[in-house]
Amino acid sequence: MKMLPSVVVPGHPDFDELDRIRLGLLDIAGGQSVIQAAFPHAVRDAIDFVLDPIRTGRTELRELDNVEKTFVGLKIEHYVRDFLGAPKGIRDLVIGNRDVDIKNTLDNSWMIPPETYRDEGPCLVINSKEEESRCWMGVMLAREAYLNAPNRDGKRGVKSGAVEHVLWLVEGVEYPPSVWRAFEMAAFRELRKLQPGTARAAEFFRQNLRTVVPREVAEALLFDQKDPMKRLRGNQGARDVLRIEGIALLSGVYGNRVLAQLDLPWLSGDEFIAIAPRTEEERRILRAENAID
Template structure:
């Protein structure tokens, strides 16, 4: 079976004059009306993809950060979360299928690996489907509408479901086409080292080792929470007194937070970081070192 996420998504042939255009345009316009316009769809939908993937991975509790670490059942949960996010975002009621849009029952189908699988009750009458896919390595996503015509589908599997033929992708009317979604916050970190550190005790040593290994990398709050997953007060392990900041300062490493590090970053001419993020830095020059000393960001 052709894997959609490894192939180039084909451009749509669905324009006025295409046999499916009128039916699909009606569903598309219904989606856009519920969403408040195309701009709103492009703003909200990509973030929902990221949220759904991270919700199922659950890095804070499990330490898993990549889709290949999920089993097949868990991957279906990603699709279910996306379905829920889309339904809540549109505010569309649930009918005989997943959604009622423009007076029609519409199935939502998501895939991470293979073709969308269409059930018999949907292709029996060539009902419309809202199809969704994403490429995690490229952080791009698609959402479109298609009719479940038999001509577009492969032979049924044991459950009677049929996959969409690779060349039938041209019969999808795209609402979102190759849009970027937020990249994983974990992508810049050595996850092998990270998961080994999750077992290190005490938590302060663990935090100090992590930031010592990730100088000049912005560390989001959720990464700290996952690193210190077994601590009642994870952020306490980053403080100066009996925390990682106190361990790192004598080494010339300043551990800054977005909310309390602005003064230091400004003095060094460095960009600000988000309020809920953290950053370990060292002096690049002797002038930087003196600045850090004067601001009590490091110990002499």
């Protein structure tokens, strides 16, 4: 389904009702900026929840079967309801005394049930395109003119050209790509068996040089450690193990000055990277900063 720019503006027959719902959503959510920030992360979290990379090794939506893709949609709906904080009524949400259905699709048509299109009721429609890492959320009315013929279950898909009758709240905003795509998951899961934790952490960074490692990945790697971050630090942690081998283990808390000298991107406070020098100049910089022996 191609996402089209909205034609729902003052004077459009749906504008008044959809704008009331839009303003109601903004009010309970805390404003447009809150929705713009929270919604993309809700999409990412829902996808990763169903992919379950640590247990299954899967990191992309195309690896899911059709039933699991349905679960992604349900999880997105749950997360959206949670961050909006809207009460549940006869339908999925109550916005300004109006029952609103939530309908999600992973790039297909939204399927509207009879109880909603019978009264041309409002829907909060959601679309996410994993290949683009972009997401959309808006409100529309389930009008007869916007819908295809019913399927065997009585549900009706939204016509491709009717997408322009959606009033968008979030339009084509990027959501975070999966942090797990950067790692070979079969090796990751095998490595989680290695003991002790410090040796496991050191080997992981040897296998993933110059790859930014978010804290959540490190914690998943060291899932059985009481203090997983201790295994990454000095004082007999992975940093000391790797330093002797000429590999610098840097974090966003202390390592960004070194990374700037190496002309590498800065890290957030919850990210790590292991650098084995490729040139004598890199070796000189890392030794000068006491990052390697």
